[in-house]
Amino acid sequence: MKALIAACLLAGLSAPCSDACAGQPPLFHDSAALAPGDFDVRVAGAAHRSDGSWVTFGSRTDAQLTESLYLIARDAAGARLAVHALPSSAGHQQIAQSLVALDGGDVVAASLEFDDFAGPYRLFLTRLDGSLNPVWNVRLNLPQASFESARLKAPESAGGPIRVLGEVQYAIDGGFGNGDGLLATVDPADGSVLSARTIGTADQERTVDWQRAGDGSEVVLLETARRTSPVSLESGDALVRIDASGTIVASRLIGHPASAGIRARALNLLPHPDGGWVIAGRRTAFGPNFFYLQRVGADLAPAPTRTLVPFFNAIASAAHEGSVWLYGEANGEAMQTGTVLMRLDADLTLRSQRRYATDNASFPSGALALDGDRALLALGGNRSGDQILVFETAHLVDLEADGAGLVCDEAAYAGFATATDVPVEIAGWTPVLAARPDLAANPLPSLAEPLSAVAVGLCLIGEDAIFDDGFEAPLR
Numbered sequence: 327m328k329a330l331i332a333a334c335l336l337a338g339l340s341a342p343c344s345d346a347c348a349g350q351p352p353l354f355h356d357s358a359a360l361a362p363g364d365f366d367v368r369v370a371g372a373a374h375r376s377d378g379s380w381v382t383f384g385s386r387t388d389a390q391l392t393e394s395l396y397l398i399a400r401d402a403a404g405a406r407l408a409v410h411a412l413p414s415s416a417g418h419q420q421i422a423q424s425l426v427a428l429d430g431g432d433v434v435a436a437s438l439e440f441d442d443f444a445g446p447y448r449l450f451l452t453r454l455d456g457s458l459n460p461v462w463n464v465r466l467n468l469p470q471a472s473f474e475s476a477r478l479k480a481p482e483s484a485g486g487p488i489r490v491l492g493e494v495q496y497a498i499d500g501g502f503g504n505g506d507g508l509l510a511t512v513d514p515a516d517g518s519v520l521s522a523r524t525i526g527t528a529d530q531e532r533t534v535d536w537q538r539a540g541d542g543s544e545v546v547l548l549e550t551a552r553r554t555s556p557v558s559l560e561s562g563d564a565l566v567r568i569d570a571s572g573t574i575v576a577s578r579l580i581g582h583p584a585s586a587g588i589r590a591r592a593l594n595l596l597p598h599p600d601g602g603w604v605i606a607g608r609r610t611a612f613g614p615n616f617f618y619l620q621r622v623g624a625d626l627a628p629a630p631t632r633t634l635v636p637f638f639n640a641i642a643s644a645a646h647e648g649s650v651w652l653y654g655e656a657n658g659e660a661m662q663t664g665t666v667l668m669r670l671d672a673d674l675t676l677r678s679q680r681r682y683a684t685d686n687a688s689f690p691s692g693a694l695a696l697d698g699d700r701a702l703l704a705l706g707g708n709r710s711g712d713q714i715l716v717f718e719t720a721h722l723v724d725l726e727a728d729g730a731g732l733v734c735d736e737a738a739y740a741g742f743a744t745a746t747d748v749p750v751e752i753a754g755w756t757p758v759l760a761a762r763p764d765l766a767a768n769p770l771p772s773l774a775e776p777l778s779a780v781a782v783g784l785c786l787i788g789e790d791a792i793f794d795d796g797f798e799a800p801l802r
Contacts, residue, residue: 354404371425463772507533522765657741
C-alpha cells in the first residue's frame with residue numbers, strides 16, 4: 327500500500343489517486359505565500375477536523391511590520407478550501423496563539439492583540455465554521471491585567487467546555503508584574519466564561535498544559551521562573567494536581583541548571599502509556615539549545631534521569647501509539663537544513679528520525695496535528711534569493727512509513743542523538759489557586775476576509791526530488 331501511495335504522489339502531489347489507492351487518503355504537500363512582501367509567517371496551531379480536512383492558524387507580518395491573523399483550510403487530499411484573514415476591528419497588532427477543533431467541523435482560535443508593546447495584551451477567542459467564517463468572537467477581560475500567552479484545549483466531549491490556559495500579569499506602578507498561570511473554561515456555544523482561576527506564587531508562572539488524570543482529577547503543567555541574580559533565572563517545571571472540589575492535593579517543582587543564560591520552558595504534558603506523564607520542553611542558552619523529556623509518575627515524582635536532545639530546536643511534540651513524536655529543525659551543527667520528525671519509545675529511547683527538505687530559519691514556527699497514523703507538519707518557511715519569500719508550508723506524512731519518499735526528499739536521518747541529565751526537585755514551592763470571578767467575555771463583531779494565497783512550487787519530480795523556488799507548482 328505504501329508503494330501505491332508513493333506512486334500516486336509522484337504522479338501528482340494532490341491529484342486524485344487511481345483506483346489502486348482507493349480508500350486511502352493521499353498524502354500531500356502544499357505551500358502558500360499569503361501576500362507579496364510579507365516579512366514573516368509564524369504558524370501557531372493546526373487541527374484535524376471531523377470531516378477529514380485540516381486547518382492551520384498563524385500570524386503574518388507585512389512589509390510595514392504589522393502582524394495579523396490568517397487561517398488555511400485544506401481538504402484530506404491537500405487542496406485548499408479557504409484562506410482567510412481575521413483582521414483586527416481596531417487596527418491593532420495580532421499574535422496567533424492556539425487552535426482547536428470542535429465536534430462538527432468548527433474551530434476555535436486564540437489570539438493576542440495589542441496597540442502598544444508596553445501596554446496590555448488582550449485575549450480574543452474566535453469560533454469559525456467549516457468555511458472559516460466567524461460564528462462568534464469574544465474578548466476576555468480581566469481588570470488591570472495583561473494576557474501574556476494563551477493555549478486552548480479541546481473539549482473532552484461534544485459540547486463540553488473549552489479550556490483556556492496561559493499567563494496573566496497584573497498592573498503594578500505603571501507596568502506589569504510577575505505572571506500567574508491562567509485556568510479558565512468557556513462555553514463553545516457563545517464563548518462565555520464558565521469558570522476562571524489563577525495559580526501561582528510570588529514568582530512568575532505560566533500554565534502551559536492540562537490533562538485529566540485517571541481518577542478524575544486535573545493535572546496542570548506550569549513553567550516557572552524566579553530571579554536568583556541580576557543575570558540568572560532559576561527555571562522549573564511545576565506540576566499541580568487539583569481534585570474535583572478545586573483543592574490542590576499535590577505539587578512538585580522540578581529544577582534545571584541555574585547558571586547564567588539558561589532558561590527552561592515547558593511546552594507539553596504528554597500521557598505515558600504505562601501511566602504518569604512526560605514533560606516535553608525546550609532549554610535555551612547562550613550556547614547550544616536542548617529539547618528535554620522528563621518522565622513523571624502518577625504521583626508527579628520525576629524519574630531519576632531526564633532525556634535530552636542536544637542542538638534540537640523543537641517546533642511541536644505529541645504522544646501517539648505509545649511513542650513520543652518530536653518535530654523540529656534539522657541539526658544546523660551538522661550542516662543540514664530542513665525539518666525532522668523523530669520518534670522515541672516509551673523508555674524515551676530515540677528509535678527513528680526522518681528529515682524533510684523544507685526551507686526554514688533558525689527557531690522556526692510550526693505545528694503538528696495527528697489523525698490516526700497520519701501527521702500534518704506545518705511550518706513557517708522562508709527563502710532568500712533575489713528576494714525574500716515567506717510562506718506557510720504543510721505536508722501530510724505517514725507515521726508508519728520507512729522513508730520511502732512519500733513526501734519529496736523524505737529520507738532517514740541520523741543528525742541527532744540523546745543524552746541525559748539529573749533533575750533536581752526544588753523544595754518549598756507552594757502554589758496558590760485563586761478564583762477569578764472578574765474574568766468576563768465581551769462579545770465583539772468579527773471580520774473575516776479572503777486572502778489570495780499564491781501557490782509556491784517547491785517540489786520538482788524528476789531525477790531528483792528537490793525544494794527550490796521558481797519551479798511550476800505541483801499538478802492539481
